Amino acid sequence: MYKKILVPLDGxxxxxxxxxHAEKLAKTFDAEIVLFEVVPFIPIYGSPELVTPLIIDEKQKEAAERYLADLAGELRGRGHKVTTVVRTGQQVAGEIIDFAKESGVDLIVMCTHGRSGLTRWVLGSVAHKVLTRAETPILLIHLKR
Known part of the structure; x- marks a missing residue:
């Protein structure tokens, strides 16, 4: 049923x-686990002649790659097929949705931070955006902090 399970992470x-949860499903369906992280980029606006479209914090990107590689090593040690993907972008939810669609993901497994009220309004909810916009089935895990 599931052959490719996407797990968006933020560190x-x-x-x-x-x-x-992804491990249990992957074992049951002999599915590949895709560990995914979005490194935000910062748009820089200057004079009209010199507009730098983005600056990517290379150290942050390298840290994300190391983090996912370490997790992938642990999962492979337990017999799982794992790939890692680090993308850059301003809209984390959009990057998750786009990647899932482009790469043929069968299921997205992610946690919600459980923000509510003003905090959710100000910060938004990546999980909520993915839940309402993705065409891919989603297993949303709600855990208390």
Missing amino acids: SELAKKALE
């Missing part, structure tokens, strides 16, 4: 909890 312990 937090809470997001990492989705891996437990």
Whole structure:
């Protein structure tokens, strides 16, 4: 049923909890796990003649790649097929949705941080955006902090 399971991560312990569920599903369906992280880029606006479209914090990107590689090593050690993807972008939810569609993902497994009220309004909810916009089935894990 599931052959490719996408697990979006952000480096937090809470997001990492989705891996437990993804592992069980991957084992059951002999599916590949795709570990995915979005490194935000910062648009820089200057004079009209010199507009730098983006600056990517290379150290942040390298840290994300190392983080995913370490997790992938652990999962491979337990017998899973794993790939890692680091993308850059301003809209994390959009990057997750686009990647899922482009790469033929069968299921997205992710945690919600459980923000509500003003915090959610100000920061938005990546999980909510993915849930309402993605065409791919989603397993959303809600854990208390």
